[in-house]
Each structure stands twice: as structure tokens, then as C-alpha cells.
Amino acid sequence: MHISEGVLSGGVLVATWAASSAGIAVGLKKTDPEKIVGTALISSAFFLASLVNLKIGPSSVHMTLVGPMGLILGWAVFPAVFVALLLQAMLFQFGGLLVLGANTFSLGTSALVTYILFGKLARKNFVWAFVAGAFAVVLVACITGSMLVLTDLNFLTSAKLLVLAHLPLALLEGVVCAFLISWLKRVSLFAL
Helix, strand or coil: CCCCCCCCCCCHHHHHHHHHHHHHHHHHHHHHHHHHHHCCCHHHHHHCCCCCEEEEEEEEEEEECHHHHHHHHHHHHHHHHHHHHHHHHHHHHHCCCCCCCHHHHHHHHHHHHHHHHHHHHHCHHHHHHHHHHHHHHHHHHHHHHHHHHHHHHHHHHHHHHHHHHHHHHHHHHHHHHHHHHHHHHCCCCCCH
């Protein structure tokens, strides 16, 4: 869901940088120092999963693991996503530095909303974990599409295509989320 550099309007960039900065600040404050290694591990899994992407207009489709990231990290997802996206922008020119706030906002907000809505349910039930993983991907696509449309109504077709292209990915990520949360719960790797 990387939005390319030079696509978004100044207003969208400023608003998403402000929101992402607030999310990162809260995330850093709420992150337990003992869980930093686990947070870094999840951030690196996101970094790797999202390297393979398919361009769709001014954005892309790729694995995100945003559902499990949100369910496991809560607010800590904002700094985790920010660091991974910063490294991708600097090392591979995915997204870019100016749109880093927007890309962090779409992924971090989706993960956090997933955590708030499905956190307790997904930890108890395989089906809810699937729903959480699928929901997170659709929400990221909708937020990304909305940022494009807020920039220029001419992006409406690209935004619709972006959301449609994420529907199969949502099903795949739902399955991955369900199995991952179930496995983590069994091995007690994280306090789920």
C-alpha cells in the first residue's frame, strides 16, 4: 500500500504526518521496554512481507501482516510500522520520505483499529482472528484510497481498483492472521 512520492496533496501529507507523529509518540510511550525485541521482530516481518509488491496506479498491493501486527502490538504498531517503512524508503525507494507519514498513517491506523475492535475476540477464537486479519487489509486499502481521492477526484478509479485488488489479499491475510495468532497463543511467545 505504499503511495508513491509526489502523488498526495500538501494538505493530506501534513494531516497524515501530524496523525502519524501523534501515533508514534503514544506508541513509544506505551511500549514496554521488555517488549522492544518482540516489536522489532514483528516490524522486520512486516518489512520483509511487504517487499514483494504489485504496482496499481500511484500505490501498490503487497502483504502487510497489519492484522497480526495490530493484535500483537497495539499502540506500539505505529513506531514499528514507521521504522520498517523508513528503511524501505531509504533502501529500496518504496514509497518515499515525504509520503512516509501517509503510509505510516494508513497501516498504523488500520492495525490500531483492528486491535481495538478485535483484540480480545481474535485472541480467543480462530474465526475472529481471520476476520481481524481480513478487515485490517480492507481498511488499509480504504484509507489509502481515501487519501488519493482527497488529493484529487481523478484518483477515484485508481482508489476503487486498489480496494478491489486487496480483496483476495484480505482473504489470504485473514488466513495468515488466524494461524499466526493461534500459533503464538500456543507457544506463548507473546502475552496474547
